[in-house]
C-alpha cells in the first residue's frame with residue numbers, strides 16, 4: 566500500500582541531479598517537495614477558473630469559491646475539526662501564531678500573567694509571546710528539558726499556576742525531532758484553567774492529527790511543509806474562544822455592515838480573513854491533503870518511524886568520531902529529524918560538502934537559537950525526512966557525512 570518508489574514518481578523534482586548526483590532531499594523540516602497533483606491543482610485554478618471568491622455572481626467566481634471552501638472542508642476533516650468555520654486561512658504558522666498573540670493575547674493576557682513554553686520552540690512560537698509579554702508586563706516561563714531532549718514533565722505541575730493563562734508547545738521539535746506529550750500537557754493546562762496551544766508545523770505533516778482528541782484550544786501549521794504550496798497556513802481555534810476574539814486585520818471580506826463611522830464583522834471564519842485570500846494556494850493545500858489521505862497518515866508515520874529507526878542504527882554503527890546527535894533515541898517519541906554537530910568540522914562546511922554530493926541538508930540554528938545555544942553549539946547540521954525518503958538515501962547521508970569528516974580531518978575522501 567505504501568510504495569515509496571511509486572510515491573517518488575509523483576514528485577518531479579526528485580529526479581533532478583545536483584552536481585551530477587541524484588538529489589537526496591533531506592531538508593523537509595524547512596519545506597517539503599510538491600507532488601504533481603498539487604502542482605496540477607495550482608495550474609488548473611489559474612488556467613480554468615481564476616476569479617476572486619465570495620463576491621461574484623459569475624460562473625468562474627462561484628467555481629473558485631466552491632473549490633476554495635472545499636479546500637477548507639478538507640483541511641478541517643484532516644485535523645478532525647468539528648466544523649470548517651473554525652479553520653482560518655493565514656499565510657503560514659508564524660502568521661497564525663501572531664494572530665493569536667494579538668487577537669486573543671491582547672484581551673486575555675494581563676500584567677503578571679504567565680505564559681508557559683518549552684525550551685525547544687521555533688522563534689515563531691517564542692517571539693510573538695515575548696512581544697506580548699513585553700506589551701503586557703506578563704511573564705514567560707519554560708518547562709525544563711532533560712539531557713535527551715525531552716521535556717521534564719515532572720516539573721510541569723509546579724510551573725502551571727493560577728496566573729498561567731497559556732501553555733504553548735511545539736508538538737514535534739524542528740531542531741531535535743522530539744515528539745512532545747501534548748495531550749498530557751494540555752490536560753495539565755486545562756486543569757488550571759489555562760488555554761493550550763499546539764504548534765503543529767512539524768507534526769501535522771507527519772502524523773495523524775485530531776484536534777478533538779488533543780483537546781487543544783489552538784492549533785497552527787503551514788501548508789508548505791505538508792506537500793502544499795508556500796503562502797498558505799492554518800489556524801484552528803475552538804469555537805467558544807474564536808467567537809470571543811477580535812479581528813487581527815480589518816478591511817474587505819471580513820465585514821458584515823459598514824457605515825462611514827463603523828463596521829460589524831462577518832461570521833466565522835471570514836471575520837479573520839481580511840482582503841482577497843490566497844485562493845490558489847488554499848486549493849493547492851486541499852490537493853495536498855487529498856494526497857496525504859490517499860497514503861494514510863498512519864502509514865506516513867509508520868514509514869518515517871521505520872526510517873528514523875534505520876537512521877539511528879546507521880549513525881550508531883558508523884560511530885563517527887566527535888559527532889553529537891541531538892534528540893531522543895526512541896523512535897516512538899522522535900520524528901525524522903536528525904540534528905548533529907561535529908566537534909572540529911563546521912556545520913556549513915559539512916553542509917556544503919554534502920551539497921556537492923546532491924544531499925540537501927540545513928545548517929544553522931533552525932530558528933531555534935536559544936535551544937541550539939543551550940546545546941553548547943552555534944549551529945548544527947540537520948537532515949529531516951519525509952514520506953518520499955528511503956533507506957538508500959539514509960545510507961547516502963551517513964556515507965556522505967563519514968566522507969566529509971575524513972576529508973576535513975585528513976584531506977582524503
Ligand SMILES: Cc1ncc(COP(=O)(O)O)c(C=O)c1O
Pocket residue numbers: 594595657658659660687689690735737738739764766767787932
Ligand atoms: C516547529 C515550527 N513552528 C513554526 C514554524 C514556522 O513555520 P512558517 O515559517 O511556515 O511560518 C516552523 C518552521 O520551520 C516550525 O518548524
